[in-house]
Amino acid sequence: MQLGFKLAAEAFGPKELVRQAVRAESVGFDFVEMSDHFHPWLDNQGHSPFAWSVLGTIAASTERLGLATGVTCPIIRYHPAIIAQAAATTALLSDGRFTLGIGAGERLNEHIVGHDFPPVLIRHRMLREALEIIRLLWRGGYRSYYGQYLSLSDARVFDLPATPPVLAVAAGGPGAATIAAELGDGLFATESDPELVRTFQRKGGSGPRYVEIGVAFAESDRAGAQAALSTNRWSTGGWKVMSELPNPANFAAASTTVREADMLESFVCGSDPQPYVEAVRAAVDAGFDHIVLMNAGPDTDAFLDFFDSELGPLLRARG
Numbered sequence: 018m019q020l021g022f023k024l025a026a027e028a029f030g031p032k033e034l035v036r037q038a039v040r041a042e043s044v045g046f047d048f049v050e051m052s053d054h055f056h057p058w059l060d061n062q063g064h065s066p067f068a069w070s071v072l073g074t075i076a077a078s079t080e081r082l083g084l085a086t087g088v089t090c091p092i093i094r095y096h097p098a099i100i101a102q103a104a105a106t107t108a109l110l111s112d113g114r115f116t117l118g119i120g121a122g123e124r125l126n127e128h129i130v131g132h133d134f135p136p137v138l139i140r141h142r143m144l145r146e147a148l149e150i151i152r153l154l155w156r157g158g159y160r161s162y163y164g165q166y167l168s169l170s171d172a173r174v175f176d177l178p179a180t181p182p183v184l185a186v187a188a189g190g191p192g193a194a195t196i197a198a199e200l201g202d203g204l205f206a207t208e209s210d211p212e213l214v215r216t217f218q219r220k221g222g223s224g225p226r227y228v229e230i231g232v233a234f235a236e237s238d239r240a241g242a243q244a245a246l247s248t249n250r251w252s253t254g255g256w257k258v259m260s261e262l263p264n265p266a267n268f269a270a271a272s273t274t275v276r277e278a279d280m281l282e283s284f285v286c287g288s289d290p291q292p293y294v295e296a297v298r299a300a301v302d303a304g305f306d307h308i309v310l311m312n313a314g315p316d317t318d319a320f321l322d323f324f325d326s327e328l329g330p331l332l333r334a335r336g
Contacts, residue, residue, distance in 0.1 A: 018301055019047040020332060022321075023087065023229060023311035024071075027057035028248060031066040031074070037317055038075040038082065044325035045333075048083030049075065050118070050227070050309050055094065055126040058251040059272075060265045069103045076111035084115045087229070087309065088187045088205055090122025092140065093132055097147035098172050101154040108178040118205045118227070119148065120187030123260045125268075137260070141192055143167060148184065148200040155181040185227055189256045191216045198222030206305070207256075209296075214304030228305040230296050231284040234314035234323055241286030242277045245313040250275040253283055284313060290327045297332055 022041040024034045038049045053068040072084055084107065091097040104117040121140040128134050135143070146164035153160045154174045162169035186197035187205040194213050197204045198220035205227045206213050214226055231252065233241030250272040251259065262268055285292045293310075300308050312320045 018297075018332075019083070019225075019307045020045075020297075020329070021048040021050050021083070021085070021227075021307060021309040022046045022324075023309050024049050024051040025062075025311070025313075026052050026068060026071070027054060027059075027062040027065050029317075030064050031071045034066070034071050035074050035078055037321075039078055040318070040321050042079045042082040044321050045329045046082070046324070048085055048114075048116075048307070050085040050087035050229075053086050053089040053126075055129050057265055058125070058268050059248060060269065062248050062265075069107065072107050072115070073110050076107060076114070079111075082114065084111055085185070085227070086116075086118040087227070088118035088120035088185075090120055090127060091147040091151065092122065092143040092167070093127040093134070094122070094130055097150040097167060098154060098169055098174075100147075101151040102174050104151070104182050105155065105174050105177050108182045109176060113178060113180060113182075116183040116185055116203070116225070117151075118185045118187060119144070119151075119201070120205070121193065121260075124263050125259075125265075128263050134261075137192075139166070141196060144186075144193075145196060145200060148186070148196070151184070152200070183225065185225060188213050188217070194222075195220045203227065203307075209300040209303040209305060211303040218304075225307045226305045227307040227309060228300050228303070229309045229311050230300060231311050231313060232293060232296070232320075233280070233284045233286045234288060234312055234316070234320035235286065236288055238281060238287035239277065241314050242280040242284065244315040245280040245284045245286065246275065246277055249284070249313040250280065253279050286314075288323065290323075290331055293328050294331050294335065298335070 091100040108115045124134040146167040185203035185205040186201035188194040194216040203224035233245040235241035251268040
């Protein structure tokens with residue numbers, strides 16, 4: 018089991034994210050994972066820096082910490098050739114510590130370039146083509162590709178690592194889990210659903226299996242839930258809502274009925290380490306081996322101190 022810390026790129030500026038990554042390494046996290054967004058989920062989160070600049074700076078500021086995108090969409094806002102190049106460069110800067118998390122994206126970030134955001138079936142077809150293009154470019158040499166949705170013309174990534182980055186594909190259901198098995202090196206999920214792991218493995222998938230766990234560290238359960246409600250209530254709508262709304266204002270409107278009690282159900286809140294341990298154990302029992310703690314509490318450094326002094330040793334002791 019490896020333990021990761023989610024860099025909340027929608028809630029902090031680029032320099033603060035780098036500082037948090039350095040601290041995460043110092044308190045014993047194995048890796049950090051960072052979303053690749055253009056917009057935050059809610060306006061009051063207030064940030065959304067360019068992920069690849071931050072990742073390069075973290076690579077240069079740390080020594081052993083793994084890095085991952087959680088996740089990048091390479092089908093609309095980015096062409097997969099750009100992501101193939103960006104990931105290769107980040108892998109070189111980090112001496113092989115980088116994992117490329119890939120997914121079919123959200124309208125929130127992809128609509129900005131003025132193209133239609135297609136239905137999920139088409140997005141999955143586009144994702145397949147994007148993964149094939151990235152793999153092709155990582156083989157070296159000049160490459161061309163002509164798919165139904167995406168094309169590549171006589172392109173070459175000149176700076177390639179000796180070993181390509183791990184490609185972990187995000188899945189919220191059996192369709193994407195099958196793509197992860199067939200074209201990825203690993204699985205990425207936002208809930209501890211054992212069926213995703215079973216589908217991934219049944220279809221021939223192997224490699225790391227990432228999952229996020231929402232937590233809200235604070236002096237009390239209620240204080241943690243209140244903090245999560247302020248900035249993370251968007252997460253309770255489910256993926257069909259999260260993938261389709263176009264702007265932070267829409268997420269604010271869609272989450273007006275979310276209450277503190279909903280956050281207590283969705284997040285591990287408070288300062289008692291036992292519920293945190295139980296949530297991680299449930300994720301491991303579901304088949305995941307890379308566990309990402311996504312803190313929505315009011316004080317990031319307090320959470321990192323808590324991990325350093327209490328939670329981390331407990332989790333390590335239990336394997």
